[in-house]
Amino acid sequence: MNASVSPAVLAAVQDEEHxxxxxxxxxxxxxxxxxxxxGRLLVDSQAVLQDQLAGVQRAGATDLALLTDGLSAExxxxxxxxxxxxxxxxxxxxxxxxxxxxxxxYTRNMVTAASSADAAVVLVDATKLRWADAGLALLPQTRRxxxxxxxxxxxxxxxxxxxxxxxxxxxxxxxxxxxALATFCEAAGITARAVVxxxxxxxxxxxxxxxxxxxxxxxxxxxxLESLPAAAAETAQAFAxxxxxxxxxxxxxxxxxxxxxxxxxxxxxxxxxxxPVRVMPSGQTAVVAQxxxxxxRPRDVAAGHSAGIVLDREVDVSRGDWLLAPEAPEAVRxxxxxxxxxxxxxxxxxxxxxxxxxxxxxxxxxxxVVHRLDIHTLxxxxxxxxxxxxxxHVELVLQEPLATRPYTQARRPGSLVLVDTASHRTAGAxxxx
Numbered sequence: 001m002n003a004s005v006s007p008a009v010l011a012a013v014q015d016e017e018h019x020x021x022x023x024x025x026x027x028x029x030x031x032x033x034x035x036x037x038x039g040r041l042l043v044d045s046q047a048v049l050q051d052q053l054a055g056v057q058r059a060g061a062t063d064l065a066l067l068t069d070g071l072s073a074e075x076x077x078x079x080x081x082x083x084x085x086x087x088x089x090x091x092x093x094x095x096x097x098x099x100x101x102x103x104x105x106y107t108r109n110m111v112t113a114a115s116s117a118d119a120a121v122v123l124v125d126a127t128k129l130r131w132a133d134a135g136l137a138l139l140p141q142t143r144r145x146x147x148x149x150x151x152x153x154x155x156x157x158x159x160x161x162x163x164x165x166x167x168x169x170x171x172x173x174x175x176x177x178x179x180a181l182a183t184f185c186e187a188a189g190i191t192a193r194a195v196v197x198x199x200x201x202x203x204x205x206x207x208x209x210x211x212x213x214x215x216x217x218x219x220x221x222x223x224x225l226e227s228l229p230a231a232a233a234e235t236a237q238a239f240a241x242x243x244x245x246x247x248x249x250x251x252x253x254x255x256x257x258x259x260x261x262x263x264x265x266x267x268x269x270x271x272x273x274x275x276p277v278r279v280m281p282s283g284q285t286a287v288v289a290q291x292x293x294x295x296x297r298p299r300d301v302a303a304g305h306s307a308g309i310v311l312d313r314e315v316d317v318s319r320g321d322w323l324l325a326p327e328a329p330e331a332v333r334x335x336x337x338x339x340x341x342x343x344x345x346x347x348x349x350x351x352x353x354x355x356x357x358x359x360x361x362x363x364x365x366x367x368x369v370v371h372r373l374d375i376h377t378l379x380x381x382x383x384x385x386x387x388x389x390x391x392x393h394v395e396l397v398l399q400e401p402l403a404t405r406p407y408t409q410a411r412r413p414g415s416l417v418l419v420d421t422a423s424h425r426t427a428g429a430x431x432x433x
Contacts, residue, residue: 021094028123029141037200044207047088108342119156120149131173165199171215233304239269239325242358261308267412272300280322286311320360331401343427347386353418363399407431
């Protein structure tokens, strides 16, 4: 490998290796068994070393949740707080797992994990539901997390009904809970790839199938995950790249031709030499002279991969700017979008926040709260404010124009993160309409 490659570029060198990997998260209500499930996947797929297993022993038994709950506060409270990532591989697939917290207080961490996931496994704890009732109601956090992964365009959603080993009639419980999930998904427009009965604690239907248990004869959860597609890169859209790092005049003339190199991850489209680009917000134009991949090989780079771009002339480009195809939509100062509100302070009209778009920060003012989504009835209700963990529709006015696109077309250009100007807490995630 080229010794002159900077640490910032080396951080992205795993792009190609992870291209076929499935990035998935586990989510759902608190104490539904998410950390235990991941621990079971790691142990039964033989992805855990013996010394790691020895380190999670409690009273002579293995506490699988401790394989992912690594923070001292998590171990003390017995809950997941931050997103813990783990890596493992089977004979057929590589996986990057994100263990998302289920507690309402940490919904912002779940949203962060879901925004880059290819799939979501939503756990449902059978012991918390009136499983003998065919018309049972799902937990609010189960509904909220399912709606969030749907709004965030996570391509594949799988429901895992957990702890069926702890109920008297697993088959009846599975049938009734699966029916409630089907009703909810139909109303919310969610397409579930599979609904699998599992016991994370005992390992039923997690890695290997347990034929006939709970009346289920389908694939195990791991077999379902191995069959899921990775998220397709948004290569059909016009080219867009948020500039993350500017490499000042390198001495390596053979790769940068003595000009600055603009590094970032291609958000949409493909970049190749000879194509014109427009710099946002300055509006200057140039032509791509050379495109480098993460190890400085000259080649075309498509969406989802990092690239270094050398332009044919010197233009003013800084971190936070966007390089866009000329046909990309014009920048706008007014944005309407669906928002997941994550802050303790309610969202009200007139409040100003920092908005992060790619790597660019601008001030944003809330012009109007249009409505709030009732997660129980899925009805859109008139609202003047949004409380923590609410999902709604807002209109924003930006201090400077941003080159946004509808989130349904492009995840990265179509999303904004709102940050409180005083506390610097992540306040909300906006999906542009």
